[in-house]
Amino acid sequence: MTTDQPADGRSALRAERRLAILDAARALATEHGSAGFTVDQVAARAGVSRRTVFNHFAGLDQLLVAVCEQRLAETTTELLDEVDRRIAALHRTGPGAGLGTGPGTGPGTDLDGRTVLAAVAGSARGVDLPTAIASIHLVLGAPAPADERAQHISRTAFEHVGGRLREHLQLRAPDLDALDLELTLALMFSGITTIADIWLEQHPDLPPDVPDAARAEWDRLLERLLHHLRLGPAD
Template structure:
């Protein structure tokens, strides 16, 4: 986690502090293992401030997941930019742009983000409905950024084709992530807190989440199946 930048506006500083505090507590205790009061205390704000920024704890956990996905999202957007540099003219440009966003998922570290989110949301039960809803909401926010970028890069893209592709892609990623976690359950991550203020007691500090080569290879196979299904449809 990064220390709060004192040059940021106060509201943004508090927002980041709340997300950092929630992430630290959830990493240590799971999604059900902390309260609004503990988040407020660790972030150095009042209980009321928590609710000024977030409607409830689930919304705060969505923000934590978005923080975890931030690097992946940046890499995805860069992949979309590279893949749409020389789009074909005319009607072929739209499908090429959609294919670019699908291919961009191959070049980002989704496995590490998925494992981190699983541990933050808590527990070995990857079928937990609440955790599933929180992670899906975070993925939908990522899809929203991809939608904006694709419309910038390919203004002639059919809006319905774009919506269908992103919906199927994000839903498919969530589905294969759940399957992958069931097959490749990992131990709790070792999390190094860059800012000691957000390191809970008994926090593990020996290093970041690591995904084994075998687990990554399994993820790549699942992603191949998903992208093939998106291109070929049910008959493929």
């Protein structure tokens, strides 16, 4: 019992320092842009050593990806919940609805894979992506469209969200064809980041509280993306 407390204390301290580093990096990036600060400045603002920063993150790019992921955490939870809701609705109304309750009869069972994947893509409608994208844009210092480093950081963060969704679907709908799932998610998240770039070019000075007109334009872009995704996998 006595050996657990120091370990727990170290874990809590490590988590506290990591959060302080993320908060410091987010503030500095918002103030100066993704390329406008150093590890030393992050360490000073977080109240930790330079070595501690590197103990948590390999470099500034990895740190900024983590900052973006932190901002996307709530959106990711909303997305996973929306996927569950849509697949559960399909299971209730699709073939074999109500025929089983044991293992192998959960959401996705006895459903056409294309229908499930279309529902997964459609889940993007049910989450507040505009606020998340606008917030990340501000966190990275409102970079210009030609800022390849900032684009890489934000795209990597969204790819990690796609990875979480993939793992979630492998548990919730294990009968889905693996290649169809990979292709759908790759196209979905590549499409989301592409229309996000277009949207931000059209609305470069977005506040975190996204105006209705900008939201309407996002909805139009998203519907065009989903129209292409609805073509579905080959038979």
